[in-house]
Amino acid sequence: MKVVLRIALGIIAAIGGFVDIGDLVFNTQAGAQFGYTLMWAVPIGVVGIGVYAEMSGRVAAVTKRPVFDVIRMRMGLSSGLVVLVASLFVNLLTLSAEIGGVAIVLQLFFDAPFTLFALLGALGLITIIWFTPFEGIERLFGYGGLTLFVFVAAALHEQPDWHAVGHGVVPEAPSSTLYWYFAVGLIAAALMPYEVYFYSSGGVEEGWTPKDLLVNRLNAIVGYGIGGVLSLGLMVAAAQLFEPAGVEPDHLGTVALLAQIPYGETGLVLALLGMLFAIGGAAVDASFAAAYSIAQFAGWEWGKYRRPSGAPRFTCAWLLFFALGLAILMTGIDPLDLTEYSVVLSVVALPLTYLPVLLIARDRTFMGDYANGQIARVLGWLYFVILVVVALAAIPLLLATNAGGG
Amino acid sequence: MRRLLVLGAFCVVIAGCGPLSRSELTRGVETLSAVAAESQLVADGVAQDRTRSTYARVQARTLADDAAHEAEKLADATVEPGFEKQRDRAVVLAGRLDDTVGSLETYPGDERVGANVHDELMSIADDLDRLTQRLGQAG
Numbered sequence: 345m346k347v348v349l350r351i352a353l354g355i356i357a358a359i360g361g362f363v364d365i366g367d368l369v370f371n372t373q374a375g376a377q378f379g380y381t382l383m384w385a386v387p388i389g390v391v392g393i394g395v396y397a398e399m400s401g402r403v404a405a406v407t408k409r410p411v412f413d414v415i416r417m418r419m420g421l422s423s424g425l426v427v428l429v430a431s432l433f434v435n436l437l438t439l440s441a442e443i444g445g446v447a448i449v450l451q452l453f454f455d456a457p458f459t460l461f462a463l464l465g466a467l468g469l470i471t472i473i474w475f476t477p478f479e480g481i482e483r484l485f486g487y488g489g490l491t492l493f494v495f496v497a498a499a500l501h502e503q504p505d506w507h508a509v510g511h512g513v514v515p516e517a518p519s520s521t522l523y524w525y526f527a528v529g530l531i532a533a534a535l536m537p538y539e540v541y542f543y544s545s546g547g548v549e550e551g552w553t554p555k556d557l558l559v560n561r562l563n564a565i566v567g568y569g570i571g572g573v574l575s576l577g578l579m580v581a582a583a584q585l586f587e588p589a590g591v592e593p594d595h596l597g598t599v600a601l602l603a604q605i606p607y608g609e610t611g612l613v614l615a616l617l618g619m620l621f622a623i624g625g626a627a628v629d630a631s632f633a634a635a636y637s638i639a640q641f642a643g644w645e646w647g648k649y650r651r652p653s654g655a656p657r658f659t660c661a662w663l664l665f666f667a668l669g670l671a672i673l674m675t676g677i678d679p680l681d682l683t684e685y686s687v688v689l690s691v692v693a694l695p696l697t698y699l700p701v702l703l704i705a706r707d708r709t710f711m712g713d714y715a716n717g718q719i720a721r722v723l724g725w726l727y728f729v730i731l732v733v734v735a736l737a738a739i740p741l742l743l744a745t746n747a748g749g750g
Numbered sequence: 751m752r753r754l755l756v757l758g759a760f761c762v763v764i765a766g767c768g769p770l771s772r773s774e775l776t777r778g779v780e781t782l783s784a785v786a787a788e789s790q791l792v793a794d795g796v797a798q799d800r801t802r803s804t805y806a807r808v809q810a811r812t813l814a815d816d817a818a819h820e821a822e823k824l825a826d827a828t829v830e831p832g833f834e835k836q837r838d839r840a841v842v843l844a845g846r847l848d849d850t851v852g853s854l855e856t857y858p859g860d861e862r863v864g865a866n867v868h869d870e871l872m873s874i875a876d877d878l879d880r881l882t883q884r885l886g887q888a889g
Contacts, residue, residue, distance in 0.1 A: 455804040498858065592784035596817075597809045601791050608800035616805070 355486035355567045363492060363574050364438075365445035365596065366533040366687045368619060369680055371575045372593045372602070374526045375582025380504075380512030382581060385527045387513070389534025390572035392727045394564045396535070396698050397722060399705040400544035405552035406714045409685030410544040411701060412640040418700035428641050435538050435634040437686035442627035442670035443469075444679025448596045449620045451543045459674060466670045469627055470663065478549050478648040490570075492618035494603045494611055499708035501606045502584040509580065525741040528734050533687045534575075535731070537697040538633035545636040549649050553712060578602065596680065617744030618692030631669070635661035684747055691738035694731045702728060770827040770837070776885045778824050779840050779878055782847060785816050786875040789851045793871060796854060796864030806858035810851050817847040833888070837879055847874050 374382040400411050409417070416424040446465035447458050453460075473481060480703040516523065547560065586593060593599060601621065603611035632648070639646035639658040646658040673679065706716040715734045716724060770778075792809050793799030821844030829837045852868045856862040 385829050452805050453802075455808050464830055473854065514883075550798060590784055590787040591791065592781070592788075594784075595809070597805070598788060599796075600805070601788070603793055604801055604805075608795075609802055612795075612801060612805060 346648060346651065355482070355490075355563075355570060363489065363571050363622045364533075364536075364629075365441050365546055365679065366438075366529075366624050366683045367571075367575055368445075368578065368599050368622070369593070369596065369683060370526065370533050370638055370687070371578040372582045372586070372599045374530060375579035375604050375698055376586035376591055376593050376717060378523060378526065379583040379587050380508050380580065381519075382523070382526055382530060383509065383512035383518050383576060384515050385530035385582055386534070386575045386579065388573055388730070389531045389722070390568050392531070392730065393534050393539060393571075394568040395720065395723045395727055397543050397559055397568060398564035399716070399724065400701050401547045401552070401564065402557060402714055403701065403704050403711070404544040405545035405560055406554055407704075409704075410548050410636065410640055411541050412545075413698070414704045416641055416713050417698045417739070418703055420697075424641065427693065427696045428637060429646045431537055431541070431637055431697065433687055434536075434636055434671070434693055435637070436665060437628050437682050438536065438538060439627055439630040439634065440672040440677075441679045441682035441686055442623050442630055442665070443603055443669050444673050444682065445596055445623035446620065446627060447673070448451055449616055449623065450640070452597050452600065452616055453620075455660045462670060462673050465624075466666050469624055469631075470496055470666055473648075473662070474587055474632075474652075478546070481628060481648075482554070484666075485628060489618055491614045492574050493577070494607065494614040494618065495581050496506075497575060497578035498603050498606045498611065499567075499577045499584065502581065504580050508591065521741060521744045524737070525745040526740055528738050529684075529687055530575075531730070532691040532738065534571075535694055535698075536687070536690050538630050538690075540697065540701070541628040541633035541636050543631070545646075547639070549647050557714070559732050564668055589637055594680070621684070631662045631665045632743040635659075635663045663719030681747075688738050688742045688747075691735050695728065695735055698731060699728060756870075766773050770824075770829045770889065772830060772885060773832060775829060775833055775837060775840065776882060778820055779885065781820055782817065782840065782844055783875060783878045783882065784877060785813050785820070785851075786847055786871050787849070789813050789854070790868055790871045790875070792851075792852055793864050793868040795858070796858060797861055797868050798864075799861055803859040807855050810854040810858065814848050814851040814855060817844050817851060820844050821843075821848060833885075836885055838887070841870060841879075843874055843877055843881065847871075850874065 350624070371386070374385075400414075400561045403414060404410050414641040415427055419427065443462055443466050446469070447462035449456055450461040474486070476484065515527070543563075545655060547556075550556075552560065569666040576600070582593065585591075585602055585605055592597065596619070600612055600615040604614035605611075607614075619739070634648060635658050636662050639645070639655070642657075644657045647655055651657075674680070690746055704710055789810070792801070792806055792813070796806050821841050824837055824844065825841045827837070838857060850867055854867045
């Protein structure tokens with residue numbers, strides 16, 4: 345029972361990190377435009393984030409060092425600073441997009457001006473973070489986000505063509521640039537760096553030791569596995585309900601239609617609630633990831649388990665990021681545009697984030713008997729090659745496809 | 751280097767200001783078709799009382815804005831010679847789409863309005879399909 349409760353960390357990282365506004369939109373658009381043919385990209389992203397989350401959690405449990413600590417130690421001050429600036433920029437865009445996503449869902453529930461709900465949404469999240477312990481935050485957003493399973497139920501309800509689904513697990517060779525833009529976007533959305541910053545720091549927050557490595561492994565497999573199932577559910581449902589109708593889901597509200605069509609108002613409400621919790625959880629992840637990164641890089645006291653007075657600069661950092669994220673939204677920029685740019689730009693930071701984790705996790709001087717085994721070593725390097733390819737392809741594809749506009 | 755950058759920027763501006771090509775016009779009409787398709791799903795939810803009125807209202811407003819935005823874009827653009835009629839037709843259909851979806855925003859809880867809007871949207875979608883076909887044949 346205790347182990348089940350502790351898997352919550354993986355579930356919030358998966359629901360509120362893996363399935364965030366970027367995944368909700370990218371997976372639905374991919375299904376609506378390309379049917380089942382991009383399904384293969386989801387497991388690639390899921391296994392990748394699972395491999396690196398497990399490594400970063402293991403490093404945190406054994407050495408008590410979260411990811412950004414490792415980056416600075418392994419890359420030095422100046423290179424580490426480049427990664428810090430890049431990741432903070434992407435985190436800020438992500439946080440802003442997530443606050444915007446929360447505002448859109450609230451608007452769909454209550455119909456009032458977007459800016460009002462952006463403000464209320466940000467204040468609500470700040471209040472929850474301020475008054476709720478770390479474990480409480482995990483459970484609130486992680487378990488609340490489970491209502492997203494209504495999309496998986498919708499996908500099954502529509503009786504997918506399993507033969508076509510089977511073909512979807514193999515990439516199509518002669519495809520358009522837009523197809524590959526979406527493939528890169530889906531893989532990148534799964535591997536957003538803030539997820540491992542949050543995950544490994546969360547492990548330190550929860551006081552993990554080598555005794556918790558089983559929980560870490562289960563978190564990585566179950567948590568991100570659930571995220572992957574949800575992503576596939578969205579894509580399959582969109583392939584069945586949107587592709588034949590010719591719908592191009594360019595709005596977050598459109599995603600909820602996937603649950604409304606088979607289940608009516610109940611499905612709609614479950615979908616919107618799930619989206620609210622998942623996107624809210626991702627906003628918490630992104631704000632904490634930014635604050636963790638700065639605090640760990642600068643050597644400040646950090647952690648939610650400390651009271652705000654015990655880690656004042658860390659507390660100011662996440663509050664400041666909320667304020668900046670809100671300020672960006674108030675310029676009138678569309679949260680979905682922000683999402684798209686944050687996902688694609690984060691790709692460039694992926695190798696810089698994950699290489700130090702890989703190098704430390706395999707280093708026996710640091711990790712002793714807990715260093716990478718054969719499987720982790722092979723998967724780690726394989727995914728590093730994939731990350732480099734994806735990073736090199738992302739910007740040209742963004743420009744060639746007019747940011748997915750075709 | 752600086753001259754090259756200025757020249758590059760100039761080329762981008764010139765390219766962006768040219769007349770709307772047939773494929774760009776077709777893309778605009780396809781966007782309208784996608785808005786009509788999504789609006790039909792929203793209208794269907796209203797007609798069958800299977801949605802929340804706040805959701806239907808907000809989503810209808812968003813879709814009507816999309817149609818209005820596309821209408822403005824097409825109306826403001828110059829098109830390649832020979833495609834003026836199709837452009838004008840697209841603007842008219844975009845306006846109809848905006849008005850029709852707009853009535854869903856006004857009556858998001860009225861099942862009868864939902865059914866009427868659904869029927870009208872099917873007719874607009876058919877017209878848009880015919881326009882897309884004409885544009886395809888013109889190439």
